Amino acid sequence: MTSNRRELSDKIAVVTGAGRGLGRAIASVLAERGAHVIVNDRSLEPAEEAVEIIRGQGGQASAIAFDVSQTTEVEAAFGRILAEHGRVDILINNAGIGDFVPFPEITSEKWDRMLDIHLKGSFNCCQAVLASMKARKSGKIVNISSVAGKRGDFIGNAHYTAAKAGIIGLTKSLALYAAPFEINVNAIAPGLFATELTSEMSADMKATTISRIPAGRLGRPEEIGRAVAFLVSDDASYIFGETLSVNGGSYMD
Template identity: 80%
Template sequence: MIMTLNQQDLSGKIAVVTGAGRGLGIAIADVLADRGAHVIVNDRTLEPATEAAENIRRRGASASAVAFDVADTDQVEAAFRRLLADHGRVDILINNAGIGDFVSFPEISPEKWDRMINVHLKGSFICCQAVLASMKAQRYGKIVNVSSVAGKRGDFSGNAHYTAAKAGIIGLTKSLARYAAPFGINVNAIAPGLVATELTDEMSPEMKATTISNITAGRLGRPEEIARAAAFLVSDDASYIFGETLSVNGGSYMD
């Protein structure tokens, strides 16, 4: 009988998941923890991050919490300095933190535009920079940036600022993957379709119905379906994947 190792076992890995105090981030943190990683749960404030980490520990897995705003360079750099000092390394980074703002193009103010770009695109960039030196030194690292189907095909309902940010994440992923690959660092992205989280609760019933009508699967995605895709990309099963954006969208966009 041929014995094989579980290539998706993350035992002993240190993983940071941003925006993991709710929604998709919690699901990603849960899956990584269940596969053996120590998950550092981030949110903008400590309370939701602490609650999510406590829920993971109650299941017998390993987690801790940290608060910082991914759009604030000083906060990010200070937080990662502490994390690296406390844990010695970061093996996995999931840039998941994001915000929603379901508005049409004429409703996008410069302030709305800046906040959307800063949280999604700038936040992913800053966090990548914060872990890159340590990952290069250990010649190992897994980074997954959370984009969106909107970043590939444009958003049915408008949301040009969200779409631009998510498209930018795909470009960032490709560029960083080319730079980081020689150091043993895999950089990839996932592009979820509409997922049943608190974020979709902000959509009008009409907007949600229109979106679902364009999904081949005929339903919203479940957070755990997206989380398992992210977990695959940070596993050894994905060791030869660099710069890809994995679509997990129920068939709403096929490329």
């Protein structure tokens, strides 16, 4: 671990979809700041790989496998987490998929799967931790949206854009409900980052996208991790229902 900041010491954090990409970076930064991070993925192997990396860097982490789109799996998983750790201080709803297709190629099945994982998945996990956070009058939830949810996506991907816009709406609504219980609910809208997801883009598509980023580069995954770490820290205790853009200037509110 490279940071001396330990403001999240003794916190229990769950990061969904953290076996790779932005989720893994988020989990690593939270562990660096002192949290015990529970790394989720749909299968156990990538989650365990992320845990091994975090532990190798001196952090605390454990792995758990469940599909965020499956309500019964989520309920069972968080039941185990709460039984073992007693609480969840931090929830990061990051699990997601990409599917770079134009509107005419979006089938009903593609639409349903996209919304099930991104939007329903975030809802499921929020529902699973809310009662315990309310009882303790403490909690931090960060939902990972996208610049596409604010701007639309010039590539296409209407199903992805709709899901990410829905996450922003969910964040605002839940923040209004949860604020009286001292639970901070916020979102982050990343732009394009150097992850496995962007590796699926064609070279032309990636070049076109980078040309629209004033910073002139893809984001580094740890930059999202640091933004998340801010929103779950005491420094953000008076921030509710906001969506923080981290996109190299590609979209400015």
